[in-house]
Amino acid sequence: MQFDLITTDPSGARAGTITTAHGTIQTPIFMPVGTVGSVKAVTQEQLRTDVNAQIILGNTYHLYLRPGTDVLKQAGGLHKFNGWERPILTDSGGYQVFSLAANRKIKEEGVLFQSHIDGSRHLFTPENVMDIQRTIGADIVMAFDECPPYPSEYAYAKRSMELTHRWLDRCIKRLGETSPEYGHEQTLFPIVQGSTYKDLRKISAEAIASRNCAGNAIGGLSVGEPEAEMYEMCGLVTELLPVEKPRYLMGVGTPWNILNNIELGIDMFDCVMPTRNGRNGMLFTWQGVINIRNKKWATDFSPLDEQNPCTASQNYSKAYVRHLFIAGEILGMTLASIHNLCFYLELVKVAREQILQGTYGSWKREVVPQLKTRL
CATH class of the missing domain: 3.20.20.105 (Queuine tRNA-ribosyltransferase-like)
Structure with a gap:
């Protein structure tokens, strides 16, 4: 295994790569x-x-x-x-x-x-x-x-x-x-x-x-x-x-x-949080945390998260995924799990981009309050 540290942001955040026999990992x-x-x-x-x-x-x-x-x-x-x-x-x-x-x-x-x-x-x-x-x-x-x-x-x-x-x-x-x-x-x-x-x-x-x-x-x-x-x-x-x-x-x-x-x-x-919470109807988004079982989403036909490029986030509405959970359909758990995992991977991808630009600290201070919002 080889670790290459590419840069350290003024905040202390780091971007690097880990090379293994089965592929390279961007950190x-x-x-x-x-x-x-x-x-x-x-x-x-x-x-x-x-x-x-x-x-x-x-x-x-x-x-x-x-x-x-x-x-x-x-x-x-x-x-x-x-x-x-x-x-x-x-x-x-x-x-x-x-x-x-x-x-x-x-x-x-x-x-x-x-x-x-x-x-x-x-x-x-x-x-x-x-x-x-x-x-x-x-x-x-x-x-x-x-x-x-x-x-x-x-x-x-x-x-x-x-x-x-x-x-x-x-x-x-x-x-x-x-x-x-x-x-x-x-x-x-x-x-x-x-x-x-x-x-x-x-x-x-x-x-x-x-x-x-x-x-x-x-x-x-x-x-x-x-x-x-x-x-x-x-x-x-x-x-x-x-x-x-x-x-x-x-x-x-x-x-x-x-x-x-x-x-x-x-x-x-x-x-385990993205998958465990996802199976229980808790979704993480760039706007905040959603309990998809709540009735407020029953007629919300907007995507799960418009800022997340993942298929599950873009192609399925809050109303539909809520319906799957209320109906006890396994597909609801799968879509929520994929959505949450996509969000977590997108989160660290964007974080890496901010580190490479040297702007991680200010970006983090701006985004964390949004992530913690209960929608």
Whole structure:
């Protein structure tokens, strides 16, 4: 993997490119979440042609449980299994294991957990999580970490961070002992932790930077803390992470979260929000947020978003999409998901253009209030 930083806007926002074996990614970038190898309600063809996603995510925890590593290996990896020929990033499953708080036990070796599907017991270690991601075959793989809840006591957050650092060294060692299974390079991103404690975030960022990996991630945010704390932690960490390597803020977030964090120097984002909220009738537009189920849209025959060039946004009216939701038609969820994904990708595309022009800061201040408006 190669990262080329093209320019930094006076605001601090960055534009660059990430080159992988499966294609080039223009940053800043939003990555649709395809947890089990699919972005919910959206086909790969729609992701390519309508959304123009440059990279998607898979999840180690979910793909390990279903369809399983044997199936993925026989298929030749996730790229061939799901028919997505562009780059893929896999989360290590650390966050999913964190979410199973009542059904998991954390120890030095790894995490013993119960499947949310059938209750079967499994052990994730830094070593076998790397092996699973080798079998999945993603271009970018994440280190196995512990994501502490919010709020966390200082002592717990510190122990968790230190465990994450020890696990990282085991991840690096395991990847060094093994080879990619499908002939293309796989790049490891470590994850900065430390909850919302400034000194811990500083320690963790410096520790992660010292490992000299090709890219770095920031985890443990957008887990319930106030937005102001998220921005504070993110700004602190980006000051310490290497300028010449991509920075990935995991699990964030709303359109305004993304724009504010771009200004703090973040290059990569992912979140289930555009598809999850879309399936529930919440649409993000340049004018603001729409609850398409509201009766006010019943006779509004204007496009979902006149400023969004995507087919779903231009060719379908608010009235029609509302009708689909009220009638319980699956097509409504598909159109809303495509629309939201198109909006997110258009958002970071326009942000990149503003960065290249050196006008990002003033543009962001103008557009964020519009995005947050409830229509």
